[in-house]
Amino acid sequence: MENSNGYNLAVVGATGAVGQKIVQLLEKKDLPINDLKLLSSERSAGKKIVFKNREITVEAAEPDSFEAVDIALFSAGGSISKRLAPEAVKRGTVVVDNTSAYRMDDDVPLVVPEVNEDDIKKHNGIIANPNCSTIQMVAALKPLHEAYGLSRIIVSTYQAVSGAGNSANEELKNQSKQFLNNEEMTAELLPVKGDKKHYPIAFNALPQIDVFQENGYTFEEMKMINESKKILHLPELPVSATCVRLPFFQSHAESVYVDVDKDGLSASDLQDVLRNAEGVIVEDDPANQVYPTPLSAMNKEEVFVGRIRKDMDHDNGFHLWIVSDNLIKGAAWNTIQIAERLIENKWL
Amino acid sequence: MENSNGYNLAVVGATGAVGQKIVQLLEKKDLPINDLKLLSSERSAGKKIVFKNREITVEAAEPDSFEAVDIALFSAGGSISKRLAPEAVKRGTVVVDNTSAYRMDDDVPLVVPEVNEDDIKKHNGIIANPNCSTIQMVAALKPLHEAYGLSRIIVSTYQAVSGAGNSANEELKNQSKQFLNNEEMTAELLPVKGDKKHYPIAFNALPQIDVFQENGYTFEEMKMINESKKILHLPELPVSATCVRLPFFQSHAESVYVDVDKDGLSASDLQDVLRNAEGVIVEDDPANQVYPTPLSAMNKEEVFVGRIRKDMDHDNGFHLWIVSDNLIKGAAWNTIQIAERLIENKWL
The missing domain is CATH 3.30.360.10 (Dihydrodipicolinate Reductase; domain 2)
Incomplete structure (x- = not known):
């Protein structure tokens, strides 16, 4: 789904402690982003977040939110990941999940890029971000x-x-x-x-x-x-x-x-x-x-x-x-690093 | 120097964090105290502290302060202990020292009463209170x-x-x-x-x-x-x-x-x-x-x-x-416990 302008990214839990840091870091970094979708719970939907001089309205996350999304960075709690990550994968999205929902699953790579980057390529749609500590x-x-x-x-x-x-x-x-x-x-x-x-x-x-x-x-x-x-x-x-x-x-x-x-x-x-x-x-x-x-x-x-x-x-x-x-290396930055390596190595 | 009314005690560093706790605990406990002398630096001398409904004026600690003192509880820093503990011992006072000045000296017992009470009796005038941690x-x-x-x-x-x-x-x-x-x-x-x-x-x-x-x-x-x-x-x-x-x-x-x-x-x-x-x-x-x-x-x-x-x-x-x-078991209370055991076991 990559187009000439780059990849479509989604951040799930964009208004949370880690989600905010992810958006801030994406702004600083050079990921080839075509479209950025900011998703949240019903409660936080409607908020507006400025990203690279453009105002993005936060939308409530639902299964169809992931249509045409290449990479989704999940950071909205384990139950949201359990419910929506499979829906995203079903729609062709690769999920980088920052919750504990899938970390110990045998078919889910658990990755710190400096440590085990190569594990990323074994993914079946979900890559887990480890616990901060x-x-x-x-x-x-x-x-x-x-x-x-x-x-x-x-x-x-x-x-x-x-x-x-x-x-x-x-x-x-x-x-x-x-x-x-x-x-x-x-x-x-x-x-x-x-x-x-x-x-x-x-x-x-x-x-x-x-x-x-x-x-x-x-x-x-x-x-x-x-x-x-x-x-x-x-x-x-x-x-x-x-x-x-x-x-x-x-x-x-x-x-x-x-x-x-x-x-x-x-x-x-x-x-x-x-x-x-x-x-x-x-x-x-x-x-x-x-x-x-x-x-x-x-x-x-x-x-x-x-x-x-x-x-x-x-x-x-x-x-x-x-x-x-x-919140940075322990969460947002490690998540973005995984997305970077997915893109650089063409492991999507 | 014990008289029928009990022992003469001195607290050195009575206005400090640990000294204050020592005075408070002595008030709650049943040590047979005849006279309580509160000693400090020149700077804090003159302050008044209420002990068992009696106002005691804090005095500047000097060698002669220890005349007729049975037990002195030192908690005013290592340099004060180095200078005044030997003066107290010279005057027949038993010193319980809450600084690190003498702790590792071979002829100074280092005591936590629940652990090594018997070491107290080997003292030569000074018993060291260990570090809080x-x-x-x-x-x-x-x-x-x-x-x-x-x-x-x-x-x-x-x-x-x-x-x-x-x-x-x-x-x-x-x-x-x-x-x-x-x-x-x-x-x-x-x-x-x-x-x-x-x-x-x-x-x-x-x-x-x-x-x-x-x-x-x-x-x-x-x-x-x-x-x-x-x-x-x-x-x-x-x-x-x-x-x-x-x-x-x-x-x-x-x-x-x-x-x-x-x-x-x-x-x-x-x-x-x-x-x-x-x-x-x-x-x-x-x-x-x-x-x-x-x-x-x-x-x-x-x-x-x-x-x-x-x-x-x-x-x-x-x-x-x-x-x-x-400040309590890590300092004031352990110090008082040592004094208690000195008295109870007649190890002065």
């Missing part, structure tokens, strides 16, 4: 795996509220104001909108992201564990995760322990590998207090790594501090 | 070591700003207001007052607590590593730490991975051990979203443990989420 971790660890082999990952996360959407940002703002005014904080959303209890996130830390599974791990933790193994093509790699929501708006940070397969390495060996890695920026100079933080990584496309140091007791063990914007 | 970790892990043996600890911390004193609380408040008013944030204190650069902590995370060492670890991380081994009497135990400052006021949280020495254990085995441990409260019911948080632990004396779960790949590996008030 997974993307930045595997982007930083894949180069280490290629250089030395990885035999274990233990991660503790420090995650921004925007992973739970724009309304979580509002909740953090409101609670912060309430606390600073000595008022009681009202908690109605976090840790999980649909869960039974809600706790304040302002000036607090919540060791629950997404719902708990039978095994005592949260779904967020299981996503990190299972998705990392799938993306890295290492189904037997031991991965463990503890995921924690914190009171900042954008960018996730991760304290990551890894065992590598090679003896006698130093922290500077790992730094050298990461300095040459695509999409990764090393910010690691303790003597000058250089390390990434959520604020320093905000609105940037790369994955930032600092605090790279050797474990003091285990020759094969290393610690890293990995930070990236959860 | 160390105290809560070893309080939760000692019972597991006794039951099963510990062979490895990897911890990532989530630490409150009050660990850097009252002025850090003010900085977090001011920056939060600035951010919410769309003003630029002014950073003058954190991560470390005396270090070269300062970064905003509000709506951010700083992977630096205390200054960096030659080896790339921060002094806070080295404190956790070295102090844990000393308190647990396990000099060979592999311990690794990543310490992160976060935008909340009180209570530290820790994501802790441990290897135990026994095979085939379940998470509920560990929960049972911790439910029977002194000073530890298990808050761990994922189905009902029960877990501790910095806000839920605030102003409480116990160490709270939740998210206890088995590693999915390593039979001996377990993950825990340990939370406690850094």
